[in-house]
Amino acid sequence: MLLAEINLENLMRWAFVVPLIMACSFLFHLLFSKKLQKRFGEKAVSAVGVFAIGVCFVLSLAIGVGWIQRVNSPPTGAAFTAAEEACKAPYGEAGAEGHGTETGGATEGHGGETKTEAPGASTEGHGGETKPEAPAAGHEGAAGIAPGESASAALLTQAEGEGHTSEAPAGGETKTEAKTEAPAAGGEGHGAEGAAAEGEGHGAEGEHHEVAPVCSSVTWFEIGGMKFEAGTVVDGLSAMMLVTVTLISLLVHIYSIEYLHGDVRFTHYYAFLSLFSASMLFYVLSSNTLQMLTGWELVGVCSFALIGHWWEEKKNTDAALKAFLTNRVGDTGLIIGVIITFFAAGAKSFNVFHINEYALSNGADKGLLFLGALCLFFGVTSKSGQFPLHTWLPDAMAGPTPVSALIHAATMVVAGVYLVARMFPTFFVGMQIGVGGNWAPVGNYVAIIGATTALIGAGLAFVQYDLKKVLAYSTVSQLGYMILGLGVGAWTGAIFHLFTHAMFKACLFLGAGSCSHAAHHTFDMREMGGLKKYMPITQKTFLACTFALSGLPLMSGFWSKDEILAGAAQGQGGKPYMVMLVIGLVVGGMTASYMTRAYRMTFLDDYRGHGHPHESPKVMTVPLMILTVLAFFATFLNIPKLLLGGETSSLAKSFGVRFEHYVQPTFIFPGEELLKPAPFNVIVAGLSMAAALGGYLIMRQYMTAGIAKGAAAKPGIARGIYSFLENKYYLDALYENVIRDGVKGPIARASYWVNMNIIDGMVNAVGVSARKVGEVTYKYVDQGGIDGLVNGTGAVSNEGGQLLRRVFATGKVQQYGAWLFGGAVVFAALIVLFVK
Amino acid sequence: MLANQFLLLGAVLFCIGVYGVLARRNGVAVLMSIELILNSVNINFLAFNAMWARNGSPAHISGAVFALFVITVAAAEVGVGLALVLMLYRTRKSIDVDKIDALKG
């Protein structure tokens, strides 16, 4: 019964199980890992983690496949309406309580009402929604997707299989195409069916039809009669993120078996790795801003814990604190942004679709949206290491290297990029990205910050001697690139860059870790050198990924970067972003240049460190190889149509811009008339190649001439720039010495002084003066007057007592006896005298 | 008449006893004085007994019985008293009752 329910459609609805598995893994580690380690050793601990994330990876792949099928044969008509309703879960109403199943029920009802009965019946009551299922299944078999293959490979094969069957150029299918597609996919009678449903539901809306995400939700809490939902959204973006996160996380889990071997806190490490994966997956699946805020902060905590993994050293904990606090600063923006968008959405809703829909509606309050987007972007600024809050990211390298690869290169730091992508309509309208031009009316803050970050990050990468720091600044710079891409409206380019960057940057970081593993745990490039000889696999993968990062043609980085640049060149609203384009090109050159420097210092020349470096074991090098392969093959995910024979060629239709086709949302998203996709631009591509080559050549010349060493000693401008860069633009000094120490020191102390001396002083003064008044009253009124009387009485009795005491109470029993006797005599005398 | 003389003897003995109790400093002497007082009472008892018995009262021996009781109690009392004096001597190295003024207020 339950097994029958398991299909890709339902899996997408039950996407919440993916983070749940990781959460369970975390709990398991928390409770049992120590015992496990004691009994079965480290391997058992890591095996649990690897198994959990492995399962998640497979599920994510399946969800990805499910999404691809959904795009190929999207729900239309009533099924579309049902899906739409599920995503825009209305507030203040009961229903949609049970996740998945009940949404399914609702869909079914809708399906029944319209003419989609035939497919509904054929798939045993799954209703209209499952209509794509039957063809999809056949499809899958035909395409022959081998489960367990890597993400991009699966996407790729799927894309291929897709292409063969029929269908659809990029940019959304038209009505007629959809009609032809259905029979081609092999269902009997589906074609007519689909057309009928479409004619009913969407005929009026024109040729552009949207692929609704798969949403499910439960009531999270209710306040004042309003229900707030917690739910999951599966669409191209989140499916892509799921695959990316689980993939990198899986490889890092494996890599860490060796890298963290013998670590004091092996179990803690795996526990937090699990928690991180859970939080990150939770984050990318969230359907509302509040949930995103939750995931956002949780990944921050994991980052904190993992940066401070070796917390015995103050340096590491300082870095962890810096990361957390800097992010917290940005989070104030995020919190306020969430609040503003909550109220902006009219219906008081956290749901991203509500907010986005409001942003795209005609009556949207642009000023409010600008403010909301600005605040949200402040959060992005800290999390994604954007200028001026990027300073925590390089310090975060204090954590174990696999953590840097996973959290601070591939996944967590792109959370900000993901936020902008997810809420793109809000930013699109709020920041007026669509208006175009370098300086849009309100200042295209997103693009400007992105460009600035790309530039300064690249600049800083030149003066680092720590291999990981080079990569960290490179990450800052590349994140700036992504934000720049989003800022200029190159949505797909930016997200594609996110994807490719995750692959090659993770590989670079893991490679750096491998080097350090070999070279006695140092990351100082001055103590490396010549590693090419000793560790060929690491060297080859590192080189390949350096190519990818530098944007050499044929490697994935080139294509993703190029799309962003092409987007900038094309601009929006007819106005190109020339400044951003130039900065992008310059940064491309700089990237090639500093990566050349890093590569040469690490792998060429002679070994300068001590000991004998050696190649890392397989468990570390295999992930490197996998990532390298992916970094290369990611290229084919989004090949421009121009290279495949132009818009109309059949090759382009089946292979061109698959990534854009599947990942870029069509549901509540700026349509083509607003957001123009940028075609491949030969000139820009040429320029970017030239820039990369130029950067490489200059650095090669520079290094072989040995000028590098002298730069610091040189007088004049060079020296000035060098020290300016070395001091990280003095931002750290500003934050740490002025702001942080200021608040911690003088300001806090001053407040406390005020507290103790003024406020509490007043309290004490009241107390003291009350006591003074009391004393006066006591002394003169009470003691002198009233008590005088009382005391007088007392004194008299006291004195009398004293006298009597001296006379009678001598303590001599004989005297007492005498008095007794005397008394008895007197008594007797009285009796004798008076008693008759 | 006969009773009179016995009562007179008792009174004299009592007065000597009281004097001894109140005036003597030696604890043992005080005890002996108490014995005198008790014995003066005994004499009175016996005198009154002899007086009433002659009149043929049914309780013709009750005075003698009381005297016997007093002698018994006196013996016990002397025992306790001497023990007290002994303890007093042990702790204070003196049996001078004037110096025992712990009850002094």
Added chain:
Amino acid sequence: MNFTSGQFWTSPITYAVFLPLVGVLVMLLVPRAQEDLHKGLALVTSLLAVAMGVYIHTQFDYSNAKSLQGVVDTEWIEFIHSRWIVGLDGIALPMFYLTLLVVPLCIIYSWNHIPHPGNAKAFMILLLVLETGMLGSFVAQDLILFFVFFEVVLLPMYFMIGVWGGENRQYASIKFFLYTLFGSALMIISFLALYFLTKDADGNLISSFDMRLLSANGRHIAEGTQVLIFGGLFVGFGIKVPIFPFHTWLPDAHTQAPTVGSVILAAVLLKLGTYGFIRIALPILPDAARAWSPVIGLVAAIGIIYGALCCLAQTDMKRLIAFSSVAHMGYVMLGIATLTDFGINAAIFGMVAHGFITGMLFFVAGSAKERYHTLEIKRLGGLLISAPRMGWILGFTSMASLGLPGLAGFWGEFPAILSAYSPASPDRATLFFGWSQVAVFRGFMVVAAIGTVFAAGYLLWLYQRVAFGTPSEEFADDPHIHDVNGFEWAAWLPLLVGIVVLGVYPNLIFHITSPAVSQALAAFGK
């Protein structure tokens, strides 16, 4: 039996409130030397009260949480028209449960932590008397009854600080007692004013202390008078909360109090103030509440930043936690000040969450003190090495305290900040340069959001200095420093689990409070 109303002797509320006192009577008969018997008796008594709580839980109609249930209304002090009226609704219930939960945990914790100078009998008796006072305050629906219970709480706490406290206990306990008493004096004056001034719709004096009647008719008092009466309540409840600038008794009391005293003080006593606002001040005096709300918001916002800044300057762990209470109660007050659904629900959630979290922090601080014999932050360090589990618990609780989403603290903070975006009467002019309330409150919102950074700052700096690093030499091989023991686990686990559960599924509290809050806000005509 019908739970909606009942007789004094058949009401479970009566038994829940007075069972602790029965326990006290029994314990008075037991000689002092039998310490374990005393502890056992106290524990059993408090658990019996919990059992009554469970019974109430089964009887309470949650779908009707907006109205008072289990009402008992009988004669009490007839000649001043004060009646014995008790009952529970969605606002009181969470606090009632919180009290029932915290007291047994404190007793368990005290099992082998009776502070110097010992005397388990007296200590336990005070705890139980406290419990009666606290429970009574939360169920009372009559102003005088409330006042009596409110004051009953005072004395045991005074003795607890004064007898079992730290070096400076005399000063702290006297300050606590007098300060609170001063507030109570103003409070009772306000109560009397309500009694003498409240008229019903026909203009007849109602001459009653019944909160239900007063809530229905309080709005007939002229606004100027309302504002004055509210002022008395503001100071009376505000001292207890404590709001800036009436907070200075708190750090002293907390620092000097024995661990259990601090826990109860933080977890329940402070809530009496905020509860008073929500239960008494707002519904009875709606016009005054509207007029006062910017002022409350202001002191709340100041409290948030100010408390945090003072935290940063602390050198003593316990004092730091005490000041963090000022900041956290600032969020609660901010929520209350907005007079909105979101704000007040957040406030109640914040009260419960703060009870769990800060109570937990004080527990940990107490245990640390017991092991290190000092709480000077400079001398601590490396807790994660000396007592790893305790270190992690401290870390977890700190994270909860700084308002991490997914843990309880967040749900008190975030909705409060959110509610400040749109207060109940947005266009009303305020005293501050005549700006509208919405403008002023948005300012508070930004300040409160910045406060979260400070919260992270002081808690993590605390954590870094206490838990990270290696133990200093003086404590490196100290055999007294051991990890969490059984009694501590027993006392802490419910709180820890509660923090997670409430954080993940906040509806547990919101679905109880929300209808009742809407009912209470009905006075505001929205």
